[in-house]
Amino acid sequence: xxxLEATLFCGQTFAWQKDGSxxxxxxxxxxxxxDVNEPCSAIVSDPFLRHYFDLEYPYEEAEAHLAALDPKxxxxxxxxxxxxxxxxxxxxxxxxxxxxxxxxIRRIRNLLDALRQTYGKEVAPDxxxxxxxxxxxRESSEDRLRALGFGYRAExxxxxxxxxxxLATVSDLTDEEALHTLQRIHGVGPKVASCILLFAxxxxxxxxxDTWTGRILASFYPGKDPSFFSPxxxxxxxxLFYAERRKIDSHW
DNA sequence: GGCCAGGAGGCCT
DNA sequence: AGGCCTCATGGC
Numbered sequence: 001x002x003x004l005e006a007t008l009f010c011g012q013t014f015a016w017q018k019d020g021s022x023x024x025x026x027x028x029x030x031x032x033x034x035d036v037n038e039p040c041s042a043i044v045s046d047p048f049l050r051h052y053f054d055l056e057y058p059y060e061e062a063e064a065h066l067a068a069l070d071p072k073x074x075x076x077x078x079x080x081x082x083x084x085x086x087x088x089x090x091x092x093x094x095x096x097x098x099x100x101x102x103x104x105i106r107r108i109r110n111l112l113d114a115l116r117q118t119y120g121k122e123v124a125p126d127x128x129x130x131x132x133x134x135x136x137x138r139e140s141s142e143d144r145l146r147a148l149g150f151g152y153r154a155e156x157x158x159x160x161x162x163x164x165x166x167l168a169t170v171s172d173l174t175d176e177e178a179l180h181t182l183q184r185i186h187g188v189g190p191k192v193a194s195c196i197l198l199f200a201x202x203x204x205x206x207x208x209x210d211t212w213t214g215r216i217l218a219s220f221y222p223g224k225d226p227s228f229f230s231p232x233x234x235x236x237x238x239x240l241f242y243a244e245r246r247k248i249d250s251h252w
Numbered sequence: 253g254g255c256c257a258g259g260a261g262g263c264c265t
Numbered sequence: 266a267g268g269c270c271t272c273a274t275g276g277c
Contacts, residue, residue: 011258101259107275108258151273156260189260210258241258 001040002059002082010083010242012199014096014109024127026116027052028089031124054084054202062204062232066239069229072220076239083238086199090167092130093200094185097192098156107149114148133164156187170196175203198234207233216240 008016008023016025023034032049034042043049050056059082067074095115100108112130119131119139131139136157145154163185170178175197182193194208207213207226220240221228229236 097258100257102257102272102274103259104257104275106257111274146273149274152260152271153273183260187260191259195258208258211256212258245258 002053002084003080004034004039006080006242007053007084007086010238011105011245012086012195012238013088014105014112015092026120026123026127026129028092029121029123029129031127051087054087057084057202057204059084059235062235066229066232066236073229073236073239076243080239080242083235083242085202085204085234085238087202088200090170090196090200091133091164093196094160094164094167094182094188094192095130095157097195097199098153098160098185098187099150100195101153101187101189101192111149118144118148133161136161153187156185159186160188170201175206178203179206198237204234205231207237212244213237213241216244 004023005018008025009018013025015027016023018024018036021036023032023036023039025032030048043053044055063077063082067077096108096112099111103111116128116130119135120128121131121135122128140158142154142158145157150157166181166184170181173181178197178201179190179193182188182196183190188196191208191210194206197203198206198208207229209217209226217224217226226233226237
């Protein structure tokens, strides 16, 4: 089994919280509850969760490749074990990573929770889905989003909602074409587009380059660029990011 | 009070 | 194409 804790809290999703002996998250329109000690059977027996947790992808092969490529990654893989790249909903991923730009993880979570509480459907008592594009366009506005604390990103969320049809075309495109297409959304640049491709479309060779991963490359891999980790740049990036973040605080 | 946060748009050369 | 400035907001 993969490392569920790391998979949920390595920064690829902001939907989950750990309370007591359970992980809870609203994924799509559904509240998912997993027992911290016995999550496997619930995941394996559920087709939706099997796909969400990416059980069909051959991680052993990718991880063996990365461990052989570079000793630092080999060590991280032995510590983290397997971190899976989730197959998240493209729209939810777009909302999440537009919100993430120039922001802190704590505040990203708070803003997305506010978005759920304010506009999302209540799928279980006190648990709300993220708003759909239509819900956002119909019920919200730039002023209201600014009032929630989104600041200058308010306009970006509404533009993304209006262009959500773009997301349906991405699956047929190459990585390069998809990066270009996603950046037609205002507020989506190279980094956010990379996160959407990796975390929603399973493009395992896309390496989101941000302040953290840029620093990591500069200090541990001088002279190298993300193509060094190809064709598993996305997986490598996630282990590098998680390792670096864990030095700061283990619970965010 | 300046600087930074899982950046990106706009404008300048 | 590359280099600044600005964009809300909050924590340190």
